[in-house]
Amino acid sequence: MxxxxxxxxxxxxxxxxxxxxxxxxxxxxxxxxxxxxxxxxxxxxxxxxxxxxxxxxxxxxxxxxxxxxxTDAARYRDPLSLTHAPGQVYSQVNEDGILAEIFRRIGETNRQFVEIAAGDGIENTTRLLLDLGWSGLWVEAGDKEAASIRAVAGSFIDSGALTFIDSRIDRENVRSLVAPNVDPEPDLLSLDIDYNTSHIWRAMDFLRPRVVCIEYNGHYPPSVAYEVPYQADGAWQGTTRFGASLKALELIGRDKGYSLVACDGHGVNAFFVRDDLCNAQRFQAPFTAEHHYEPPRYASVHMRGHDRHG
Structure with a gap:
């Protein structure tokens, strides 16, 4: 047991x-x-x-x-229409395509650009031009954006193709920051600073770019000239109150000797060509806000196809 x-x-x-x-x-x-x-x-x-x-x-x-x-669909079928010109590599929408078509029509000269509010250097208006051998100036104040620019565009900065200024732009400093760093008649000026856009453009009387790409506030009707009051430290608060309407920019451009030739189909950017390069044989007339206006279609703004590369 x-x-x-x-x-x-x-x-x-x-x-x-x-x-x-x-x-x-x-x-x-x-x-x-x-x-x-x-x-x-x-x-x-x-x-x-x-x-x-x-x-x-x-x-x-x-x-x-x-x-x-x-919408008058015939306006888009016109061979001179730029609204839906194809091409989006680095641009937010099809600025890459519209600018390529504008310069195909008027030619290039010094292949220089100025972009104020250049973003992170991955999504902006002039990065493709850098890849294509252009040179120019980027101005950007955001800390994260500036760090990204130094990372993704460092080789362009080191080679001298790109000058980068990490600073906030206002009417008082725009001349001292921009004028010493670029030809007085660059091929392209791009402005997208959300709030004081029109005031900065008006203050840039020292620069005569051949082409201007500028953000407009499409919430305002095309016949209404509206600008936010200037504030040196003004910043967009995420509302419909920012920048300037298309008509306001048309009038500023007219005073400076530029004609409004297109808006992108998303209602984000307007494109101006200097009057000595603009005529009804090259671009779609009339050169007015009423004719070229596109309403804001911000919900459709996205990158088509593959993601951008840095």
Missing amino acids: KNPLTFARTALASLRASIDAQTESVRAMERSVAIAAEDIAAISARQDALLAELRRQGAAAFGAALDLRG
Whole structure:
């Protein structure tokens, strides 16, 4: 007959082994449940993102359809129209394509640019021109954006093709910052500073670019001339109150000797060509806000195709 103590120990060991096995089984099940929960959360998040994108695209398509109901489609079919010129490499929308077509028509000279509010150097108006051998000046005040510029455009800065100024622009300092660093007649000026855009352009009487790409406030009707009051430290607060309407920019351009030749189809940027280079054989007339206005279609602003490269 077995020793009762030995029997008890054996039974206890067997019970412990069974408990350990069951505990490990429970832990394995808990790990499986946790992994499944993470997978479900990831799938749910992906579904939410896809639904949000579908809603955005649907809203954009609906808005565009409503816009087109009141649009003269013949204006877009005109061979001189620039609104939907194809091309988007670094630009927010199709500025790359519109500028390429403008310079195809008027030619290039010194292949220099000035971009004020150059962003992060990955998405902006003139980065493609750097890749194509142009040179110029970027001005940007944002800390994160400046760090990105130094990282992604360092080789251009080192080679001297790009001058980068990390500073906020206002009417008082724009001449001292820009004039010493660029030819007085560069091929292109790009302005997108959200708030004081029109005031800075008006103050740049020392510069005579051949082409100007400038952000406008499409919320205002094309016949309304509106500018926000100048504030040296003014900043966009995410509302409809920013910059200047297309008509205001048309009038400023006219005073400076420029004609409005196009807006991109998203209602973000307006394009001006110097009067000595502009005529009705090269660009679509009349050169007015009423003719070239595009309403804001910000919901449709996105990168088509592959992501941008740095």
